[in-house]
Amino acid sequence: MIQEPVTVSTGQVGSVLIVDDHPLYGDALGAALRNEYPGCRIETAQSLRAALKALDDGFRPDLVMFDLKLPDVRGISGFLSLRERMPDLPILVISSLTSTDVVHALMDKGAAGFLPKDACSDVLRKVVGSIVAGERYVPTAYQKAEDTLPSEGAGTGTKLDELTPQQQKIMRLICSGKANKQIAYELCLAEATVKAHITALLRRLGVQNRTQAAMMMESSLAAGQTTDPDALAFLTH
Structure with a gap:
């Protein structure tokens, strides 16, 4: 509190x-x-x-x-x-x-x-x-410190930009609240393939679950740390 x-x-x-x-x-x-x-x-x-x-x-x-x-x-x-x-x-x-x-x-x-x-x-x-x-x-x-130290989230924009194009598409759908089955349908993929992509992107981002990945996306975009057009769509749509 x-x-x-x-x-x-x-x-x-x-x-x-x-x-x-x-x-x-x-x-x-x-x-x-x-x-x-x-x-x-x-x-x-x-x-x-x-x-x-x-x-x-x-x-x-x-x-x-x-x-x-x-x-x-x-x-x-x-x-x-x-x-x-x-x-x-x-x-x-x-x-x-x-x-x-x-x-x-x-x-x-x-x-x-x-x-x-x-x-x-x-x-x-x-x-x-x-x-x-x-x-x-x-x-x-x-509040912002006068002498800003590297934040815990520093570099998250780079991590997001390093996702493959398919992983970036899946990331956008995760952020919009889509379940694995819905993602598979929209991208014309098998659900098992979607699960494999999600496992890989979570590992690449260094997070444990989909919620943490979405929070990383939101924080990175708000701080202007990524220029990826697919990622930028998260805060603008």
């Missing part, structure tokens, strides 16, 4: 749009905000499309609280779409995706702040007030 001190802000929160596909978590966020800001209008959306529709229908919240993993979008592309639609709207990203590279990419692209989903409610309420008052917030653990 994040337990670092946060200065209490005088920023007032009149309305918030919560974009998260888990209703229980969204309800918990709303309850925490109403407790801190009585009368605050809370609107929820469980997809990027629903969030954009709420904005198109005229809702102008003081703040958007945005999860990166939604049914209709993955990675930071959803954040970028929302940012492009409403460039002056502060967006606090709250996500279980806690790669430092992704956090840095979000802040560089104009996010008002980032909180991991395990942040305590007290920190959440105070950070929201600070952001509405015009401040930006990133937990200390995710």
